[in-house]
Amino acid sequence: MAADSLHNFTLVITGAPYSSQAPQTALSFARAALAKGHTLDRVFLYGDGVHLASALCAPPSDEPHWPAQWAAFLKDNAVPGVACIASALRRGLVNDAEQKRYELPACNLLEPFMIAGLGEWVEATMASSRVIYFHAGA
Amino acid sequence: MAADSLHNFTLVITGAPYSSQAPQTALSFARAALAKGHTLDRVFLYGDGVHLASALCAPPSDEPHWPAQWAAFLKDNAVPGVACIASALRRGLVNDAEQKRYELPACNLLEPFMIAGLGEWVEATMASSRVIYFHAGA
Amino acid sequence: MAPINTLHILNKAPEHPRSLACMSVLQSGDALLLTENAVLALAVNSIDPGVPVFALAPDLAARGLESGIQGASLVDYAGMVDLTTHAQKLINW
Amino acid sequence: MAPINTLHILNKAPEHPRSLACMSVLQSGDALLLTENAVLALAVNSIDPGVPVFALAPDLAARGLESGIQGASLVDYAGMVDLTTHAQKLINW
Amino acid sequence: MSTLMVIDQPPYGTWAGREALDMAFSLAAFDQSVTLLFTGSGVNWLRMSQQPGGVEQKSLEKNLSAAPVFGVEAIYADAAACARYGLTVENMIAGVAIASSSELLPKYTHTAFAG
Amino acid sequence: MSTLMVIDQPPYGTWAGREALDMAFSLAAFDQSVTLLFTGSGVNWLRMSQQPGGVEQKSLEKNLSAAPVFGVEAIYADAAACARYGLTVENMIAGVAIASSSELLPKYTHTAFAG
Numbered sequence: 015m016a017a018d019s020l021h022n023f024t025l026v027i028t029g030a031p032y033s034s035q036a037p038q039t040a041l042s043f044a045r046a047a048l049a050k051g052h053t054l055d056r057v058f059l060y061g062d063g064v065h066l067a068s069a070l071c072a073p074p075s076d077e078p079h080w081p082a083q084w085a086a087f088l089k090d091n092a093v094p095g096v097a098c099i100a101s102a103l104r105r106g107l108v109n110d111a112e113q114k115r116y117e118l119p120a121c122n123l124l125e126p127f128m129i130a131g132l133g134e135w136v137e138a139t140m141a142s143s144r145v146i147y148f149h150a151g152a
Numbered sequence: 153m154a155a156d157s158l159h160n161f162t163l164v165i166t167g168a169p170y171s172s173q174a175p176q177t178a179l180s181f182a183r184a185a186l187a188k189g190h191t192l193d194r195v196f197l198y199g200d201g202v203h204l205a206s207a208l209c210a211p212p213s214d215e216p217h218w219p220a221q222w223a224a225f226l227k228d229n230a231v232p233g234v235a236c237i238a239s240a241l242r243r244g245l246v247n248d249a250e251q252k253r254y255e256l257p258a259c260n261l262l263e264p265f266m267i268a269g270l271g272e273w274v275e276a277t278m279a280s281s282r283v284i285y286f287h288a289g290a
Numbered sequence: 291m292a293p294i295n296t297l298h299i300l301n302k303a304p305e306h307p308r309s310l311a312c313m314s315v316l317q318s319g320d321a322l323l324l325t326e327n328a329v330l331a332l333a334v335n336s337i338d339p340g341v342p343v344f345a346l347a348p349d350l351a352a353r354g355l356e357s358g359i360q361g362a363s364l365v366d367y368a369g370m371v372d373l374t375t376h377a378q379k380l381i382n383w
Numbered sequence: 384m385a386p387i388n389t390l391h392i393l394n395k396a397p398e399h400p401r402s403l404a405c406m407s408v409l410q411s412g413d414a415l416l417l418t419e420n421a422v423l424a425l426a427v428n429s430i431d432p433g434v435p436v437f438a439l440a441p442d443l444a445a446r447g448l449e450s451g452i453q454g455a456s457l458v459d460y461a462g463m464v465d466l467t468t469h470a471q472k473l474i475n476w
Numbered sequence: 477m478s479t480l481m482v483i484d485q486p487p488y489g490t491w492a493g494r495e496a497l498d499m500a501f502s503l504a505a506f507d508q509s510v511t512l513l514f515t516g517s518g519v520n521w522l523r524m525s526q527q528p529g530g531v532e533q534k535s536l537e538k539n540l541s542a543a544p545v546f547g548v549e550a551i552y553a554d555a556a557a558c559a560r561y562g563l564t565v566e567n568m569i570a571g572v573a574i575a576s577s578s579e580l581l582p583k584y585t586h587t588a589f590a591g
Numbered sequence: 592m593s594t595l596m597v598i599d600q601p602p603y604g605t606w607a608g609r610e611a612l613d614m615a616f617s618l619a620a621f622d623q624s625v626t627l628l629f630t631g632s633g634v635n636w637l638r639m640s641q642q643p644g645g646v647e648q649k650s651l652e653k654n655l656s657a658a659p660v661f662g663v664e665a666i667y668a669d670a671a672a673c674a675r676y677g678l679t680v681e682n683m684i685a686g687v688a689i690a691s692s693s694e695l696l697p698k699y700t701h702t703a704f705a706g
Contacts, residue, residue: 068244106206132617270502327604348645420489441530
């Protein structure tokens with residue numbers, strides 16, 4: 015891959031909002047990358063990072079709503095956002111299909127986030143020229 | 153407080169299940185404490201520990217279901233389990249009252265866990281003779 | 291059991307900053323209980339905190355360390371409860 | 384901008400084991416980008432990784448460290464993007 | 477009961493310190509004795525002129541400045557950690573006393589970290 | 592693309608290493624070149640005779656033993672970390688090669704930690 019040319023990025027977020035700074039740094043990076051003409055292949059949430067796709071966060075009104083900000087960014091820019099299914103099921107993040115399959119009382123996945131397997135991450139690493147990981151900082 | 157006599161314990165869990173070992177160690181400790189005749193004043197979930205009260209976890213069938221095991225333990229022994237409201241709202245854990253207040257699409261609190269303020273923790277530290285914290289290990 | 295002033299309960303691996311902080315404040319009359327990741331300290335040769343050391347046996351066993359461990363008394367969860375009630379004071383690191 | 388072989392992006396405080404691991408593998412031709420908690424390394428006097436050091440300005444400013452910082456070039460998020468595309472390879476610690 | 481809340485994680489990168497501060501304020505609100513100790517990389521909470529607008533967070537410096545109002549008895553900073561991070565009376569927020577963690581810890585009946 | 596998955600967190604106490612292993616297995620399942628490196632306290636994954644029944648977890652030793660079957664190319668352990676934790680050929684699981692992290696890292700085009 016040539017340096018300094020236009021790139022197709024994959025962002026992997028493994029740190030949870032309101033616990034780590036990862037979702038904020040990733041969003042600032044994502045905005046800056048698009049502003050420079052680069053593209054985002056997809057955003058993949060893994061481990062504790064899947065909490066970013068929760069539809070039920072209600073942070074104090076004077077704090078940023080990271081799930082809502084991320085969801086708006088993904089919609090506005092038609093970037094796919096995918097939460098790893100194995101991480102999500104363990105941590106209580108489900109869409110309506112998983113709700114039915116596991117007979118759970120509700121679903122809490124925030125649109126436009128999707129739930130899919132690690133194959134999405136593998137595909138992304140192959141399709142993009144840069145993969146950046148945003149981990150928790152402690 | 154006299155050592156070696158019967159005690160009233162408060163357990164505070166700040167580590168999330170499927171991310172830290174805290175909920176498992178705390179549950180084994182809680183069972184052992186009751187078996188010795190001690191009492192549990194209450195269990196308080198704080199920070200990332202509030203994820204233990206999620207009704208939507210679906211771990212692989214060959215892994216323990218920590219929220220379900222904890223919920224059964226609390227019911228069987230009539231021990232109050234309280235998730236801190238500020239930690240819970242930030243992290244997407246809500247009961248039906250908070251769902252209505254914040255106009256959220258669902259609620260995901262697992263019974264018999266309750267949601268309440270840090271005053272519950274303060275009360276617990278005053279009411280019990282031993283407060284034990286179960287933090288994440290990394 | 292000898293009296294314990296402060297029981298320090300440590301669950302972090304030896305590299306963790308809080309583990310180092312815990313080791314640096316132990317005083318005569320205290321005791322140290324290693325749980326979860328902290329039992330790995332017993333695989334590191336240089337550990338000598340200068341106070342009685344206890345370690346949670348189920349955590350040692352999980353990590354393949356139960357046999358041949360020196361320098362620590364093994365306890366189960368019931369023994370952990372006893373330590374917490376026997377000590378005058380607890381610090382959970 | 385000088386060529387960068389591997390750009391090491393570090394977001395952990397200086398005490399974190401992964402921060403120490405990162406510092407120990409830097410090679411000539413590499414560069415180090417400090418973000419989030421890792422910018423605190425610039426408050427510690429002894430930091431000299433032997434490769435070009437960059438630091439994310441918004442993270443420095445948040446921590447009261449933006450003015451008078453020596454030993455690192457400040458970048459904003461756009462500059463961080465440029466570093467990641469300019470480098471041949473990335474490691475996110 | 478006298479509580480020592482210990483903050484040993486740096487500001488902004490994690491929420492644990494923020495939540496420890498909430499715990500301290502709650503104790504004080506219920507008229508319980510509570511003291512704060514900043515140690516390790518947690519002493520970076522105490523640096524003056526924090527400008528967190530660029531990372532879209534609230535100022536923890538401002539947050540912490542409410543401690544005396546809430547009734548927090550004292551704010552201590554570990555001497556060795558301050559030295560390591562270049563914190564001196566010149567660049568530290570007001571109202572912080574320098575102490576040694578090992579001398580402070582035995583003085584409280586209840587010690588807590590937020591995570 | 593050649594991937595080096597690095598596991599630097601100890602087994603059982605956190606899930607990050609477990610999830611790193613899943614990432615490695617996924618790459619292998621899609622016929623991508625992947626190698627595992629255990630370093631820091633992560634080398635404790637490699638100790639023989641893990642008995643996690645008492646902490647109600649699945650054996651990570653057993654989990655890891657599936658790596659060659661899945662097509663993981665090699666498993667390396669950092670020499671310095673093994674020495675620190677007393678890991679030798681006698682008490683380490685089979686199939687692990689000893690290496691130095693600093694020599695290994697430059698050889699892969701993609702390096703990842705799970706968290």
